[in-house]
Amino acid sequence: MRTKHRTPRDGSGGRWTYAAAGAAVGLSAWVGGRAAAPSDAWYASLDKPAWQPPARVFPAVWTPLYASIAWSAGHAVNRARGGERRALVAGFGTNLALNAAWTWLFFARRSPAAGVWGALLLDASNLRLIRRVARSDRKAAAVLAPYAGWCAFATALSASLTRRNR
Template structure:
């Protein structure tokens, strides 16, 4: 039908009408993330070979759970920082950043370095850091503290899961 959106620009031979060249680096050059196998090397393939306990959640659970936990962590952090004053504010910010660093460190220790025992020790520190963060949040804003309870529970569970995987896969 003439004049429809389907015909809009029909016949225009501008620079964007030709197909993009097929270049393997195109996505990286334009800020797009690489496929998972490239970001983690073969860490996921290695993980699938490990003996895991029967109580491990399905792989499909991890993405939604971590998305929700990071949203709660951001909410609690924002509320706690807003409610903090004086010396408590920079102390809370340091504790929050330390927790995020520990969180990222587990992924590196487990998947990149392939050191489940080190990752388990790191997960225990993360669980302790998360409990401390929840305590600090509760002291200045009870809703912020309550928002971190699921994160504290999950990091404790993750420490137990890491420990179980370490015990089942010695060496």
């Protein structure tokens, strides 16, 4: 069942919700980025599959994906109320924490295998989040689809790196 768009009662038009979502996404990207070092000697030494994109592709893809997560969160949370709103905030928060954790598992621990486990948890979180968002805001859920697809690709890439570098 679709709900009608409701403007927050404070008259802000939801600006604060979008700002908070953007800040949360930015924090997640920053925390994850502290661990990512694709140019370090360890990562450079890994045997990579031919289908791995060049390093310059990753920031070019992640920037619009992070923007889409922030927009989706702001849009969905603005439309939700009560327990549904709290569940969405918790779902996005959990997802962003898992997103940031992946780079720590893979790069900081220097463990493609740990990265696979983190990626699988993130994939499960993505599916759950999309289902939850779709209950009240199908447009915001659809915007998350490319993010989920890229994360699934990252899971496959992590699994390939694990197999190739045992």
